Amino acid sequence: xxxxxxxxxxxxxxxxxxxxxxxxxxxxxxxxxxxxxxxxxxxxxxxxxxxxxxxxxxxxxxxxxxxxxxxxxxxxxxxxxxxxxxxxxxxxxxxxxxxxxxxxxxxxxxxxxxxxxxxxxxxxxxxxxxxxxxxxxxxxxxxxxxxxxxxxxxxxxxxxxxxxxxxxxxxxxxxxxxxxxxxxxxxxxxxxxxxxxxxxxxxxxxxxxxxxxxxxxxxxxxxxxxxxxxxxxxxxxxxxxxxxxxxxxxxxxxxxxxxxxxxxxxxxxxxxxxxxxxxxxxxxxxxxxxxxxxxxxxxxxxxxxxxxxxxxxxxxxxxxxxxxxxxxxxxxxxxxxxxxxxxxxxxxxxxxxxxxxxxxxxxxxxx
Numbered sequence: 001x002x003x004x005x006x007x008x009x010x011x012x013x014x015x016x017x018x019x020x021x022x023x024x025x026x027x028x029x030x031x032x033x034x035x036x037x038x039x040x041x042x043x044x045x046x047x048x049x050x051x052x053x054x055x056x057x058x059x060x061x062x063x064x065x066x067x068x069x070x071x072x073x074x075x076x077x078x079x080x081x082x083x084x085x086x087x088x089x090x091x092x093x094x095x096x097x098x099x100x101x102x103x104x105x106x107x108x109x110x111x112x113x114x115x116x117x118x119x120x121x122x123x124x125x126x127x128x129x130x131x132x133x134x135x136x137x138x139x140x141x142x143x144x145x146x147x148x149x150x151x152x153x154x155x156x157x158x159x160x161x162x163x164x165x166x167x168x169x170x171x172x173x174x175x176x177x178x179x180x181x182x183x184x185x186x187x188x189x190x191x192x193x194x195x196x197x198x199x200x201x202x203x204x205x206x207x208x209x210x211x212x213x214x215x216x217x218x219x220x221x222x223x224x225x226x227x228x229x230x231x232x233x234x235x236x237x238x239x240x241x242x243x244x245x246x247x248x249x250x251x252x253x254x255x256x257x258x259x260x261x262x263x264x265x266x267x268x269x270x271x272x273x274x275x276x277x278x279x280x281x282x283x284x285x286x287x288x289x290x291x292x293x294x295x296x297x298x299x300x301x302x303x304x305x306x307x308x309x310x311x312x313x314x315x316x317x318x319x320x321x322x323x324x325x326x327x328x329x330x331x332x333x334x335x336x337x338x339x340x341x342x343x344x345x346x347x348x349x350x351x352x353x354x355x356x357x358x359x360x361x362x363x364x365x366x367x
Contacts, residue, residue, distance in 0.1 A: 005331060006307040007300065011053065011314060013291055014224035014261040016097055016172055018053035018314070020328055021307060023264075023293055025318040026056045026101040026175070026229070030133060030347040032073035036061075037083035042073075044354045046087050048325035050096030053314065056264075057087075059103035059177050062162035065121060066183070067113045068105030069133045071347060075100060075162045081169045088170035099173040099227065100166045102159055102217065106183030107144035107192070108237045110134045119145040123186050123193040123200065123209075128238040133346060149197055152209065155183070159213045163220040173225035173261065176214055180270050181237025184210040185230075188247060191240035203247050211254045223259040227293070231266035232284075233277040245279060252287045262291035264316060270296065271318075285311065300331060326358040335359055 011018045029045075032038050046055060060075045061067040067074070074080045084100065091098045107122035110132050114120055122144035131138040147155070159176070166174045178184040186192040187209040193200050199208050210228075218226040232241075232248045241247055255263060267281055268274035274297050285292045294303075294312035303315040321327050323340035330337060344352020 005300065006304045007315065007331060008328075011291070013054065013314075014173070016054075018097065019051075020053040021314045022053050022321075022328055022331070023314050023316040024049055024052040024055045024321040025295055025316040026059050026177070027318055027322055028058050028069065028072060028346065029353060030069060030071040031349070031353065032071050032083075035077065035079050036067070036072065036074045037077075037079050038073045038087060039083065040086075041350055041354055042083075043086050043090050046098065047090040047094050047096075048354065048358075049321055049327075050091045050094035050098075051326065051328040052096065052321065053328075055091060055096055055098040056175050056316070057084075057098065057100045059101045060084075060162075061103050061105070063104070063158040064113075064115050066104035066158065068109035068120070068182075070113070070135065072103075075102065075165050075169070076158070081165050084166075084169035084171070088172075092170070097172045099175050099225075100169070100171045101175045101177050101229070102162050102166070103177040104155065104158070104183040106186045108132060108141055108182060109144075110139060111142045114142075119143060121145060121147045121151070122183075123147065123195055126192055126194070128181070128192075130238050136347065146195070149199070152199065155209070156212050156216050160216040160220050163217040163226075167221055173227065174217060174221050175264060176210075176217060176226070176228040178210050178214075179229045179231035179236075179264075179266055180234060181239030184213060185239055188251065189239055189241035189244075191238075191242070203250050207247065207251050207254065210251060211258075214255060214258055214260065218258055218260060224261050226260050227262035227264055227291075228255060228260060229264040229266070229295075231270055232281075233268065233279050234266055234270045235276070236270040244277075245283070248279075249283055249287060252284045256288045256290070260290055262293055262314070263288050264293040264295060267294060267296045273297075282311065323356050325356055326360070329359055333359065 109120035
């Protein structure tokens with residue numbers, strides 16, 4: 001018998017009651033091969049994990065321009081909407097709740113993925129040091145071009161259309177990807193944004209695109225069904241800011257004014273150390289009236305400690321959900337966990353995707 005866990009307590013997220021406080025974090029899996037449409041395996045993958053308090057899908061690009069890696073799903077074509085609808089229907093049939101993460105990678109892309117083989121777009125024409133995944137291999141990121149001022153309304157509109165498509169696909173809500181060195185994060189941080197117009201320079205100007213997108217998406221999907229992911233100090237995708245605390249205090253103040261349902265905060269370096277740089281996450285928690293989802297390197301013990309101290313409302317788990325479709329049941333039973341297989345994270349078929357064993361399957365073999 002396992003001891004009581006704060007993680008297993010229900011939580012009210014806007015209009016939705018979550019049966020527990022475990023969130024499945026967005027996990028890029030690179031398996032949307034035909035037309036960048038999530039296929040039958042993806043239906044099984046998400047349905048297997050429907051016992052999570054909340055599922056957040058893998059990042060899904062809002063336009064072709066927003067794509068940065070091969071075989072990542074989109075949410076801009078009719079076929080993609082229909083593919084996602086099969087997933088939301090199955091998840092709901094299993095009693096689950098699911099948000100889609102809306103994504104524009106900005107400069108973290110490759111010319112082979114861009115419309116007419118053009119350059120990826122960015123706030124400023126600064127190439128990221130790093131790799132993307134194209135042609136079945138990790139490849140240097142291409143040199144970007146700076147977005148023109150006249151193009152920015154089109155970026156905002158692509159997010160708004162994607163939010164409308166998400167509603168049509170049956171999602172319970174949407175999460176904006178404002179983290180990990182992708183487009184909205186690139187605009188916000190001064191290491192990547194050297195603009196001198198209304199979207200560059202001051203904190204207010206650099207935060208403008210993220211906040212305008214959040215406002216447009218909340219108007220489309222409903223603020224009570226709109227969250228956002230941020231990563232104040234991560235160095236992911238060669239991103240940096242000289243003074244992140246005032247920047248993100250400002251951003252969260254404005255997100256709070258928009259009444260978004262949650263902020264999803266990567267604490268520390270994405271997939272790395274939590275103490276990579278000093279930052280007061282408690283400041284964000286205090287500034288925001290909605291839910292606070294904490295993410296990065298949590299095990300059950302740390303998650304319960306943080307929840308008990310009221311430092312977060314929900315905890316996001318990535319690799320643990322990837323390898324344990326019945327993670328909630330394993331927590332309830334204090335059962336051992338499957339180890340994730342890194343070799344099958346990106347691309348491929350069922351192996352390392354839908355074939356991780358559940359406790360039920362293991363028990364059947366034992367019997």
